[in-house]
Amino acid sequence: MIAVIDYDMGNLRSLENALGRLGAQCIVTADPDIILKADRVILPGVGHAGKAMENLKALGLPNIIRSLRQPVLGICVGMQVLCRDSEEAPGVPCMGIFDAHVRRFTAAPGRKVPHMGWNNLSNMESKLLKDVPRNSYVYFVHSFYAGTCPDTVATCNYDSVMFSAALRYENFYGTQFHPEKSGLAGEQILKNFLAL
Amino acid sequence: MLAKRIIPCLDVKDGRVVKGINFTSLAEVGDAVEMGHKYAMEGADELVYLDISATIEGRNTFAELVRRVADTVNIPFTVGGGIRSLDDAARLLDAGADKITINSAAIARPELIGEIAGRYGRQFVVVAIDAKSGPDGKWHATTHGGSRPTDKELFAWAREAEDRGAGEILFTSMDHDGTRNGYPCPVYAALSDSLGIPLIASGGAGSVDDIAAVLTDGKADAALAASIFHYGKYTVAEVKGQLAASGIPVRI
Numbered sequence: 001m002i003a004v005i006d007y008d009m010g011n012l013r014s015l016e017n018a019l020g021r022l023g024a025q026c027i028v029t030a031d032p033d034i035i036l037k038a039d040r041v042i043l044p045g046v047g048h049a050g051k052a053m054e055n056l057k058a059l060g061l062p063n064i065i066r067s068l069r070q071p072v073l074g075i076c077v078g079m080q081v082l083c084r085d086s087e088e089a090p091g092v093p094c095m096g097i098f099d100a101h102v103r104r105f106t107a108a109p110g111r112k113v114p115h116m117g118w119n120n121l122s123n124m125e126s127k128l129l130k131d132v133p134r135n136s137y138v139y140f141v142h143s144f145y146a147g148t149c150p151d152t153v154a155t156c157n158y159d160s161v162m163f164s165a166a167l168r169y170e171n172f173y174g175t176q177f178h179p180e181k182s183g184l185a186g187e188q189i190l191k192n193f194l195a196l
Numbered sequence: 197m198l199a200k201r202i203i204p205c206l207d208v209k210d211g212r213v214v215k216g217i218n219f220t221s222l223a224e225v226g227d228a229v230e231m232g233h234k235y236a237m238e239g240a241d242e243l244v245y246l247d248i249s250a251t252i253e254g255r256n257t258f259a260e261l262v263r264r265v266a267d268t269v270n271i272p273f274t275v276g277g278g279i280r281s282l283d284d285a286a287r288l289l290d291a292g293a294d295k296i297t298i299n300s301a302a303i304a305r306p307e308l309i310g311e312i313a314g315r316y317g318r319q320f321v322v323v324a325i326d327a328k329s330g331p332d333g334k335w336h337a338t339t340h341g342g343s344r345p346t347d348k349e350l351f352a353w354a355r356e357a358e359d360r361g362a363g364e365i366l367f368t369s370m371d372h373d374g375t376r377n378g379y380p381c382p383v384y385a386a387l388s389d390s391l392g393i394p395l396i397a398s399g400g401a402g403s404v405d406d407i408a409a410v411l412t413d414g415k416a417d418a419a420l421a422a423s424i425f426h427y428g429k430y431t432v433a434e435v436k437g438q439l440a441a442s443g444i445p446v447r448i
Contacts, residue, residue, distance in 0.1 A: 010316070010317070011289050011292070013292040014292060014294065018270065046319070046320075047316075047317050048317075109389075112392055113393075114318065114363060114393070115198065116363070116417075117198055117199060117201050117394070117418070118198070118201065118241055119197065120199075137447035157197065181270065181271060181272045181294065182270070182271075183270050183271055184270070187270060
């Protein structure tokens, strides 16, 4: 059973649908017991990183999440709150699994913010990305990004800003892009996560 | 490199896809979910579904359709038509839409943009502007399918929408929509330069060259098109293949 953590940070339906298309059973929950017992845990998230941490704390989840030993996948803001901290929420420590700071893209001519749309993956090195062709396009929507760090397992380049498209530390994985919206490449990535 | 997006647009009436020529005559073209799935498989980057039903039954059919689309397609999709309130937007989000687009309702009450963006994030809100050029050369937003001019000047209104929380602007030239004569590229380029958020071009594509022009000379981040896909003139894959061959970054 896959636990998809529900902490009121955006719509979970597309993720549930994507998992359903792969034949996976998931339960949308904020119950620590269910999360602790799940085979896999997904932390999705769209919105503000500060709000995301606040909601997780209100549900008593940050320490539960840190303690997990099964494969965990953070998506978008779900990945960002697994980093050390975010410029979106100054002074608010995040969960600190990935050794990365989250920064804001500065808008520039040719670099609109949010970074929205399909961009390609480079420097892919993780079981999470197995059988995903090099330079595959995946779907991003974000204004903040994790810089590259020792945990980076795929990068993406947005108008000369190189950032972490995917992160991994032990059993924790994170994608800045949305695998549930990334066509066949995204399906392969979710399949890989289910097979870890 | 961030790819330019190709977005088929499906106008839906009572659950079926239709497409008007200059928004007046309607010709039915097919099942909305099947067509969306086919476009996604051919390589569409996103889909837009616009509800043009005039009745409550039609609206309910649309929400059910959004649910079926969300079950079926593995790329982002935007829905619009008849969204007047935060509740309307919430219903479509719950049904599985990734983004909503608002047009007349934002002109009538611009605060709506901030209300929806404040609750669901900027990325969820696409502000659509149907504009027409006037005798003085200025472009103004219109409502009711281009039939009613407003006092909103295109550039000022697009900036205001961005400031209020829009995540993207979808600009349709009502002088070009449905004509298949191409896009007004200089207007797109100036508008794109004036915005810090992505600009989607819509209305007027008759050929791949037209789309290529609006993505390069017109500096648009994405192109939305309907008739060139629906009538089988080109497949999405053919359009993207030709764009790639002319050096435009697209997801193949």
